[in-house]
Amino acid sequence: MWLKFEPRPEPSKAMTYLSPILAVGLMFLSGLILFLILGKSPVEGFKVFFLNPLKDSYGVAELFLKATPLMLCAVGLSVGFKANVWNIGAEGQLLIGALAGGWLALHFEGSHSPFLLPGMIVAGALGGMLWAAIPAFLRTRFNANEILTSLMLVYVAELMVSWLVHGPWKDPDGFNFPQTKLFSAQATLPILLAGTRVNVALVFALGALVVGWVFMNRSFMGYQMKVAGQAEFAGRYAGFSAKRSVWIGMLAGGAMAGVAGISEVAGPIGQITEHISPGYGFAAMIVAFVGRLSPIGIFFSSLLMALLYMGGEQAQQYLNLPSSISKVFQGMLLFFLLGSDVFINFRPRLVRRRK
Amino acid sequence: MGLSFISSILFATVVAGTPLIIVALGELVTEKSGVLNLGAEGIMSVGAVAAFATAHHTGSPTLGILAGMGAGMLMSLLFGISALTLMANQVASGLALSIFGVGLSAFIGKPYESIALASVDPIRIPLLHKIPVLGPAFFEQQGLVYFSWLLIAAVAWFLYRSRAGLVLRAVGESPVAAHSIGYGVVRIRYQAVLFGGAMAGIGGAFLSVFYTPMWVEGMVAGRGWIALSLVVFATWRPTRVMIGAYLFGGCMITQMFVQGSGARINIPAQFLSALPYVATILVLVLISRNRSTIRINSPASLGQPFLPDA
Numbered sequence: 001m002w003l004k005f006e007p008r009p010e011p012s013k014a015m016t017y018l019s020p021i022l023a024v025g026l027m028f029l030s031g032l033i034l035f036l037i038l039g040k041s042p043v044e045g046f047k048v049f050f051l052n053p054l055k056d057s058y059g060v061a062e063l064f065l066k067a068t069p070l071m072l073c074a075v076g077l078s079v080g081f082k083a084n085v086w087n088i089g090a091e092g093q094l095l096i097g098a099l100a101g102g103w104l105a106l107h108f109e110g111s112h113s114p115f116l117l118p119g120m121i122v123a124g125a126l127g128g129m130l131w132a133a134i135p136a137f138l139r140t141r142f143n144a145n146e147i148l149t150s151l152m153l154v155y156v157a158e159l160m161v162s163w164l165v166h167g168p169w170k171d172p173d174g175f176n177f178p179q180t181k182l183f184s185a186q187a188t189l190p191i192l193l194a195g196t197r198v199n200v201a202l203v204f205a206l207g208a209l210v211v212g213w214v215f216m217n218r219s220f221m222g223y224q225m226k227v228a229g230q231a232e233f234a235g236r237y238a239g240f241s242a243k244r245s246v247w248i249g250m251l252a253g254g255a256m257a258g259v260a261g262i263s264e265v266a267g268p269i270g271q272i273t274e275h276i277s278p279g280y281g282f283a284a285m286i287v288a289f290v291g292r293l294s295p296i297g298i299f300f301s302s303l304l305m306a307l308l309y310m311g312g313e314q315a316q317q318y319l320n321l322p323s324s325i326s327k328v329f330q331g332m333l334l335f336f337l338l339g340s341d342v343f344i345n346f347r348p349r350l351v352r353r354r355k
Numbered sequence: 356m357g358l359s360f361i362s363s364i365l366f367a368t369v370v371a372g373t374p375l376i377i378v379a380l381g382e383l384v385t386e387k388s389g390v391l392n393l394g395a396e397g398i399m400s401v402g403a404v405a406a407f408a409t410a411h412h413t414g415s416p417t418l419g420i421l422a423g424m425g426a427g428m429l430m431s432l433l434f435g436i437s438a439l440t441l442m443a444n445q446v447a448s449g450l451a452l453s454i455f456g457v458g459l460s461a462f463i464g465k466p467y468e469s470i471a472l473a474s475v476d477p478i479r480i481p482l483l484h485k486i487p488v489l490g491p492a493f494f495e496q497q498g499l500v501y502f503s504w505l506l507i508a509a510v511a512w513f514l515y516r517s518r519a520g521l522v523l524r525a526v527g528e529s530p531v532a533a534h535s536i537g538y539g540v541v542r543i544r545y546q547a548v549l550f551g552g553a554m555a556g557i558g559g560a561f562l563s564v565f566y567t568p569m570w571v572e573g574m575v576a577g578r579g580w581i582a583l584s585l586v587v588f589a590t591w592r593p594t595r596v597m598i599g600a601y602l603f604g605g606c607m608i609t610q611m612f613v614q615g616s617g618a619r620i621n622i623p624a625q626f627l628s629a630l631p632y633v634a635t636i637l638v639l640v641l642i643s644r645n646r647s648t649i650r651i652n653s654p655a656s657l658g659q660p661f662l663p664d665a
Contacts, residue, residue, distance in 0.1 A: 005442070007662070086446060138636070144643040147393065147446070148584050152632040155577050163625035282454055289447065324461035324572070331397075331455025335433065338443035338451060346442070 005346035015343045020290050020297070022343075023336035024304065030332055040319055048318045049325075053310035061196035065268060066306035068198075069094070069260035069277070071205040073284030074302055075212040076256025078293040080249025082216065083225035084232070087250050089135065089150030090257040091281025092157035093128040097258025098265045099161065100127025102272045105187035105265075106169065106180055116186055120262055121204070128258020129251050131157060136250035140243040146250070154281070162274055169272065179273040189267045201263035208256055209295035216295075221248065257281055278309065279327065286334045305330065358488050365492035367611055369500060370566065372597075372604030374399075374558040376503040378582035379589070379596045380510050381554025386586060387514060388547035389527035389656035393449025394434050395555045396579030397456020402427040402559030404464040407570040410563075411467065416475050419564045420499070420557055427556015428549050430456055435548045439541050442660045453579070461572045472568040497565045499557070504597075506554075511593040523547060527654035530661040540661050555579065577632060584635045588642050590652040599638070606631040 028046070035045030053059050073090045080087045087093075101124035108116055131153060138144040165178040174181070189199040216222040221244075228235035228245045236242065260280065265272050287305050291297030312326025378395055385392050405426035410419030430452060438448040478501070480494040514520040523543055526533045530540045562578070563570050581603055589595035610627045613620065643649055 088450060138640055142640045142644045143646050143649065144636070144639045145587065148580060148587075148639055149636050151580050152577070152584075152635050155632045156629045159625040159629045163623050166625075167623060285450060286454065322462050322465035324458055324465065327458025328455070328462050331451060331458050334447075334451040335437060335455060338437050338448055339441045341443060342441040 002351055004349050004351045005342060006349050008345055008347055011344050012347075015341075016292065019340040019344060020292065020301070020337060022340040023290065023333060026336040026340070027329060027333045030336075031329060034325075034328070038321065040321075045315070045319060048314050049311035050307065052314045052318070053307060058196060059310070061193060061198045062310060063303060063306050064202055065197050065199075066309050067302040068201045068205045069264055069280045070284050070287050070302040070305050071298060072201075072208055072256045072260040072263070073253070073281055074287035074291060074298045075205075075208045075295055076253040077284055078288045078291070078295075078298060079212065079216065079222075079225065079252040081229075081288055082293055083229040083245040083249050085246050085249030086147045087132060087135070087150050087253040088147055088285060089132070089152075089154050089281070090253055090284055091277060091279065092150070092154035093131045093254040093257035094261035094264075094277055094281045095154075095157040095161050096131040097124035097128035097254075097261030098272060098276050099164065099261075100124055100130075100258065101262030102180065102183075102265050105183045108187075109181070109184060110186075112186055117189070117266070120187060120266055121259060124258040124262025125255040126258065128254040128256070128261065130254070132250040132254025132257075136247050139246050139250075146246070150250075161272070161276065165272055165274055171271075180271050182271045183266055187266060188270060189263060197268050199263070199267045201259075201267055204259055204263065206299075208259075209299055212298075213295040225249065257284075283309075283330055286330055286337075289334060290337055308333075362488045362492050364608070364612060365489070366496075367608045368601055368604045369492060369496060370604070371607040372600035372602075373497075373500050373503045374561045374566070374578060375582050375585055375600035375603055376597055377499070377506060377561065378555045378558035378579060379585040379600060380503075380506050380593060381551040381558075382583060383586050383589070383591060383593060383596065384510060384514070384523070384554075385547045385551035386657055387527045387591065387654055388523050388544045389530055389654050389659065389661070390438065390544050390548055391445045391449065391658040392431065392434055392438075392452070392548060392551055393446060393583065394430065394452025394456060394579075395551075395582055396575060396577065397453040397459075398427045398430045398552055398555035399456075399559035399562070399575045399579045400460035401430050401456045401463075402556030403563035403575060404460040404467070404559075404570055405556070406560030407467055407472070407563040407568075408463070410472055411470060416472075416564050420560045423556040423560025423564075424553045425556070427552040427554070427559065429552075430556070431548050431552020434552070435545050438660070439544055439548065442662060445658050445660070457573070457575075460575075464570045464572060467570045468572065470569060472564060474568060475565055497561075499561050499565065502557075507593050507597055514593065524654070527656055530656050530659075534661070534663065541663060544661070555582075558582070581631060581635050584639055587649070587653075588638050590642065590648060591654070592652075602638075603631055603634065606634045 032042040032046060035042045077087060077090055101120035104120045104123050134153060135146040135149040138149050139146040165180060169180045171179060171181045189201055192198045192200055192202060224240040225245050228240055228242060264276055283305050287298055287301045291301035308326045308329045312323040315321040315325050316323040382395055402423035406419040406423030409422035410416050434448050434452045437443045438445045477495045478498050483494040484490045522538055526540050526543045534540045585596055585599045588599040609630050
């Protein structure tokens with residue numbers, strides 16, 4: 001007997017939504033096996049990794065805090081991914097957004113202007129867009145592959161952050177630590193819920209989900225982008241501009257990543273350091289795929305991804321495992337999702353092996 | 356600038372370019388079969404940590420390389436299952452492999468941080484290593500450097516002079532035609548993917564066992580992605596990979612160049628470190644600018660899934 005995949009006449013709607021659930025189930029299962037291999041009790045490991053982070057209301061608030069940048073980046077990326085525009089440099093766009101907004105905070109230090117904070121957010125979005133515009137321009141003008149160029153710019157952005165915090169922007173009273181001055185209270189995002197670290201960036205993220213939904217489902221431009229992604233030639237025949245898809249897809253991703261970046265430095269971090277993001281820009285790609293590129297899906301998958309980050313911290317503290325275990329889980333999740341997706345277009349059948 | 360300085364610059368360029376040659380040639384063969392594997396960065400990372408751990412525990416760099424190669428093949432097998440058997444999107448599968456591999460290597464490698472391996476003595480090629488300037492740069496190198504040169508010849512011969520290479524290219528140009536005359540498209544693509552994985556694993560092993568020689572999280576530092584760009588730069592031709600690899604290798608050692616030349620210019624280290632990434636972007640732009648060059652040279656079915664019996 002031999003397992004064979006038979007094409008379905010129509011893609012299965014049910015499997016489109018069941019596949020992420022199957023993938024999460026498989027990730028849990030391999031998590032248990034992983035803990036077993038590492039010589040830890042699987043039950044204990046599961047408890048520490050997936051349940052401990054949420055055992056009190058502070059933990060739940062932290063979950064939303066960590067999900068915020070993921071939500072922002074993922075909703076921006078999903079616009080491009082729908083049109084097959086592969087912006088994989090959100091991490092770099094996030095960093096440049098943090099630098100652009102952070103520059104305002106440092107330059108207008110002590111200012112009490114009510115425009116400072118909104119200005120920082122706008123600058124963050126523009127910074128991210130600028131960084132995303134480079135691969136968009138190189139793609140539309142010179143046909144250069146946006147996957148490779150956007151990724152290369154992540155390294156350039158990381159080095160730029162490193163240079164600024166070691167050099168021109170270093171806090172002179174900071175005991176030579178590679179970090180800027182702390183942002184003033186006027187340049188810090190207001191806390192939403194007293195006693196937690198959740199700030200108004202969560203509102204931006206939820207707003208971005210709504211705007212993303214309206215754009216993709218209720219606007220002509222969103223429709224054009226979906227067509228361009230699903231049937232490139234149909235889109236071209238209908239006269240939809242492929243270049244515009246690239247620009248919109250890239251800039252949407254860049255803007256949202258930039259807002260995520262400034263929200264981190266003007267939020268929980270409070271200054272610019274070398275460790276602005278633990279790979280949110282990359283994890284957001286997984287969030288977008290697991291969330292089926294839909295805002296509602298992204299909401300839930302960003303919470304799951306945030307849980308994986310927190311689980312890694314717990315595992316480091318209580319199981320003596322490196323916190324990078326969360327990245328192992330993230331990678332496994334994406335693999336399982338891609339694998340499970342086979343059931344959307346194919347159905348498995350046992351057939352007798354041909355001689 | 357003294358002659359010995361020029362010699363050491365050449366030496367360092369060759370060393371920096373070697374892993375790029377090996378990884379890019381592996382990816383080139385994979386892409387020639389019509390499969391785009393963006394996972395090189397992840398494979399290199401896991402290959403590097405597997406090789407380091409093995410070399411550290413056994414004391415044998417050779418076993419380290421073999422471990423890196425094996426780990427690379429296992430990683431590329433994951434990609435194969437996803438992209439070839441389960442017919443998932445190749446771009447997404449490759450990204451998944453990169454994210455997973457970078458994370459996994461950080462996880463496995465944690466206990467090995469801050470250990471250094473003994474440096475391995477180079478292999479001197481008799482007579483040739485005595486040539487002034489060029490001898491020490493090219494003929495007093497690690498075994499894998501010579502391996503990378505042999506690999507260029509071997510891959511060029513395989514693709515353009517052997518029957519199996521012809522079949523592989525046919526699979527990459529038109530999988531449907533190759534399938535209809537009886538070639539196992541998926542099987543051949545698996546072999547190409549595994550070869551690519553083995554080479555990326557060896558490339559990673561070179562970094563951790565010979566180049567640094569130690570393990571640091573994130574030490575691959577985008578070399579997997581640069582190797583992918585190199586395949587485009589070389590317009591899918593093995594001999595051109597070497598030129599590109601040494602060009603990028605040269606970019607990677609500018610720091611040493613600037614310090615050694617005694618020039619009194621004060622450039623922040625980060626600017627020099629950014630050079631290979633900026634150079635990669637520039638090179639991609641220069642090559643891709645001419646759409647027909649890309650269209651003629653890239654395998655026609657690159658990145659598209661193949662469905663048997665369709």
